[in-house]
Amino acid sequence: MHLVNRNFLTTEEVYQDLFHKIETLVYMPGVRISENDLCETYGVSRHIVRNAITQLKAQGLITVYPQRGTYVSLIDMKLVEDILYVREAVEQEALYRVIDLSDTTELIDHLDANITEQKKIISHEITVDDFNTADTAFHRNLLNAVGKGNVLDLLKEEYVHVKRWKNFELRDEKRYEQIIRDHQGIVDAIKKRSPLDGRNALHQHLDTVTNLRDVFTTANPEYFIRP
Missing domain, CATH: 1.10.10.10 (Winged helix-like DNA-binding domain superfamily/Winged helix DNA-binding domain)
Structure with missing residues (x-):
């Protein structure tokens, strides 16, 4: 602005x-x-x-x-973890229902196109804001497929704390590639109609606190609330 x-x-x-x-x-x-x-x-x-x-x-x-x-305010990782816990519960249920749909052709086309757009961040064809928009659209597509596209809006006010954490993560450009791989894993699970693969891929993707907290809080403790 x-x-x-x-x-x-x-x-x-x-x-x-x-x-x-x-x-x-x-x-x-x-x-x-x-x-x-x-x-x-x-x-x-x-x-x-x-x-x-x-x-x-x-x-x-x-x-x-x-x-x-x-x-x-410093980033409160316990709050971030709690918000992501709720989000994952919602999306795991949505993904389970998606895999059970009789026809996922159109959804897969949307998700594949979305991942193609996300990959442009690697060659700097799009901005970080564009990448985040595409990332959000990827997850909203999953929820839209089962008629729950607006559910995450219930967390909108609190989600700024997660976005701060995510933007902190994205200062490491390698995170873009990992996020794209995570998304591809979710799509592959839908294509294979494998609930277990889908559950594991989505958990790996959203449980960033477990995966990355120590990496960033150790390197930059001044930005985080200490436990």
Whole structure:
């Protein structure tokens, strides 16, 4: 969003811009946020900035320490793990139903096309945002196939914490290739109509906390809440 060149920004616009920057790690976990700097950047009053910060604080994205200042919240891996646990339960049930469908031809065509789009990230033909959009569409296609396309929207507000974790993962470009392989494994299981292969592939794909937490939290402990 290009807000700094606009006049008369609302609290909602400032909030949305800050939200996006926190989600995409423009503002890294633990970085200090200056109200004065934000007022100057957006050309708005302190009242508008404080209202936006209040909303972000309510979502657990901002932490205010009395006498110390305002900071972007550290990534809470226990919260991320809990949200992904719920998501996997939903998608495992959806995948089980997908494999039981009488005709998955159209779905497989959509998923194959989606993976082709995702692969463009490797040659830098698409952006990280484009990749994330394609990734989301892949999973929504699975849910749409069994009439549950909107279920993940129930987790939308909380899911920003997972997205921060995911965007942290994607700073390692090797993760793109692994995600694409995971998606291909899910599609292969649907083609083979193998519930066990599907379950294993989806678990491998979504259980990133177990697979990667120690790798990143050890290398960059300053960005994470310590257990």
